[in-house]
Structure formats: structure tokens, C-alpha cells
Amino acid sequence: EDKVVQSPLSLVVHEGDTVTLNCSYEVTNFRSLLWYKQEKKAPTFLFMLTSSGIEKKSGRLSSILDKKELFSILNITATQTGDSAVYLCAVPNNNDMRFGAGTRLTVKP
Amino acid sequence: NAGVTQTPKFQVLKTGQSMTLQCAQDMNHNSMYWYRQDPGMGLRLIYYSASEGTTDKGEVPNGYNVSRLNKREFSLRLESAAPSQTSVYFCASSEALGGREQFFGPGTRLTVL
Numbered sequence: 001e002d003k004v005v006q007s008p009l010s011l012v013v014h015e016g017d018t019v020t021l022n023c024s025y026e027v028t029n030f031r032s033l034l035w036y037k038q039e040k041k042a043p044t045f046l047f048m049l050t051s052s053g054i055e056k057k058s059g060r061l062s063s064i065l066d067k068k069e070l071f072s073i074l075n076i077t078a079t080q081t082g083d084s085a086v087y088l089c090a091v092p093n094n095n096d097m098r099f100g101a102g103t104r105l106t107v108k109p
Numbered sequence: 110n111a112g113v114t115q116t117p118k119f120q121v122l123k124t125g126q127s128m129t130l131q132c133a134q135d136m137n138h139n140s141m142y143w144y145r146q147d148p149g150m151g152l153r154l155i156y157y158s159a160s161e162g163t164t165d166k167g168e169v170p171n172g173y174n175v176s177r178l179n180k181r182e183f184s185l186r187l188e189s190a191a192p193s194q195t196s197v198y199f200c201a202s203s204e205a206l207g208g209r210e211q212f213f214g215p216g217t218r219l220t221v222l
Contacts, residue, residue, distance in 0.1 A: 042215050091208075096157075097154060097211065099144075
């Protein structure tokens with residue numbers, strides 16, 4: 001059965017810390033992996049990765065995909081309280097989109 | 110641009126009542142989706158519409174029906190609500206199917222008593 005597993009489920013850090021969020025997947029016909037950030041309401045898009053070893057960067061956020069080992073990581077450096085959110089990983093499966101349960105990140109001042 | 114809009118934002122139903130959740134997008138996207146989000150379970154796809162005139166079941170379609178009214182609008186109907194359908198419902202859209210970025214609406218929090 002296709003699945004997407006994220007770890008840890010929750011994480012509490014202090015401002016300035018660096019965090020690594022994990023996403024492993026098992027899907028047929030892999031095409032891409034997407035990361036979303038969900039604050040109080042709708043998820044907002046962060047990255048889409050399609051090729052192994054390609055690192056996507058956007059300011060303090062970066063992500064890497066390993067298609068051989070079937071996982072991705074999302075790194076956030078110099079965390080800020082505004083980074084507090086649930087981070088979702090998603091992998092398309094045919095016409096479906098399978099989401100992980102998410103990692104709830106709390107950044108304390 | 111409003112992006113993806115949903116109505117209502119909140120709803121409380123009694124078991125057995127029916128209701129329709131409305132969704133509209135103004136990005137000229139071809140594909141639209143309905144998800145539910147439950148604690149600890151992430152987002153699960155209920156139904157999707159690849160393009161105007163087509164709809165297909167997702168991972169958890171039982172108890173729901175959908176209508177792709179036109180390219181902009183995609184509604185979700187609960188014919189006979191059950192407590193197990195208490196959830197937050199999100200509508201999303203994308204240019205096409207195939208794992209592309211999806212844009213989400215603000216969600217509808219539904220409680221079935």
C-alpha cells in the first residue's frame with residue numbers, strides 16, 4: 001500500500017536552532033515530492049522535488065530528495081517563531097496525492 | 110485574485126442532515142480536489158476532478174458526492190451526515206493532475222452531532 005511517513009510527529013526548539021524534518025515514502029510510479037507549510041489554515045506550497053540529490057533552497061529552508069533510499073528531508077536553519085507550523089510532505093500516486101501526517105514544529109522565543 | 114475560496118467556514122449538523130460545501134477558484138486551473146483533514150492523519154483525498162466535466166474517487170469517497178459545476182466551481186455534498194464526517198475540509202486546485210503544486214482554500218470546519 002502506498003504510504004508517506006513523516007518524523008518526528010512534533011518538535012519543540014528555541015529560536016536560532018536548526019531543525020531537520022524527515023519524510024519517507026513508498027508509492028508506485030514516483031514523479032515528485034512536495035513540501036507544504038500549514039499554519040492556522042490552508043497549507044501553502046514550499047518545494048517540489050523531482051530529481052534525486054537536487055537541493056532546493058529558499059532563504060533558511062532547504063530540502064533534499066533521495067530517490068534511492070526513498071526519503072526527503074526539510075532543513076530549517078536559524079529558526080524563528082514564525083516558522084512554527086505543521087510541515088506536510090506529499091507524494092503523488094497516479095492521480096491521487098498522498099500526504100504524510102505532518103510534523104508540528106514549535107519554535108520558542 | 111482571491112485564489113481558492115470555500116463556504117461556509119464553519120458548520121454544525123445533526124446526524125442525518127445534508128449539506129453542500131462550495132469551492133471556487135479564479136486561477137483558471139483545470140484540476141480541483143476535496144480533502145479532509147483529521148488529527149494525526151494528515152490530508153486525505155475524497156474526490157478530485159481532472160478537468161471540467163470529470164470527477165473521480167480518491168482515497169476516502171464513501172458518504173460523499175461531488176459536482177464540477179464549471180471550470181471554476183467544485184462542490185462537495187454530504188447526503189446524510191454522520192459523526193465520522195466531523196473534520197476540516199479543504200478544497201484545492203492545480204493547473205493539471207500529475208503531482209503539481211496545489212493551491213488550497215481556507216477550509217471548512219464541520220461538526221456532526
